[in-house]
Amino acid sequence: MSAPELDVVFTAPHPDDLEIGMGGAIAKLVKQGYRVGMLHMTTGEPTPRGNLETRAAESAAAAKVLGVTVCETLSLANRELMDGPEARYAVAAFLRRHKPKILVGMAGRTPAASPDHYQAQLITEASRFYSQLTKWDDRFDGTEPFQIQHLIYRPVPFAAEVTHYPTRFVIDITDTIDQKIEAISCYRSQFDGERLDRVIHYIRSLGGTEGGSAGFAFGETYALHRPIGTSDMVQLVGDWKVPPPDKSVGSRD
DSSP: OOOOOSSSSEEEESHEEEEEEEEHHHHHHHTTOOOOOEEEEEESOSSSSOHHHHHHHHHHHHHHHHHHHHHEEEEEEETTTOSHHHHHHHHHHHHHOOOHHHHHHHHEEOTOOOOOOHHHHHHHHHHHHHHHSSSSSGTTTTTTOOOOOEEEEEOOOOOOOOOSSEEEEEEETTTTHHHHHHHTOOOOTTTHHHHHHHHHHHHHHHHHHHTTTOOSSEEEEEEEEOOOOOOOHHHHOOOOOOOSSOOOOOOOO
8 A cells, every 4th residue: 555645744853842843833734734744753762751652652642633644653763863874764765655745844953952853853854865866765665766845944942053044934823722732732741740831831932922923823933945936925925913003004103
């Protein structure tokens, strides 16, 4: 049976990274009718709070909440995740099977958190390139080459460096932020009680800040390594939904 073709694939190193960082956009795309895939590069184990069976069940539950077409977890090593041939082959094979138009991954170093995060960025970038390579099918489980049109980054809010991308845009997740929080809440082994409350506070605070910058109640910021082109400037900028303090037309000054 052939693997389903996807419109968008989201990648991250551990189960719960995608839900925390990109869950609003994932749910939004699904609601808009797109076929979305989630790829966890590792199981996330060992951790002080979980085990393989629990994390797998939590990941499946979160994917069901978000409504994705495919959710897969690779067997790359947590805590030892490194950009290299093995990881590139594994991720690229998944991409070649599912043929997404868009690939989305985390971006930025997190020296106070897992080094797997930045390694996952490097793996995602390399795997996008590897997915199109010819005469190398044996390294990718016999899958055929496929060219992914777009690579989109989800910048880490608390990265070590401030990175300036040619393009940033904000996705309105006002109608999916509760769904995002529900998906995160599936990871009971990682977030329970006060810990979950703090994560939810963080999600709503960051979502409000990012969304407010673009005129939305809640949003998620994404970036590209190139400019976005348009033939319709009016459609691109859209309607600015934030009213001025005085709703009357014109200035009183």
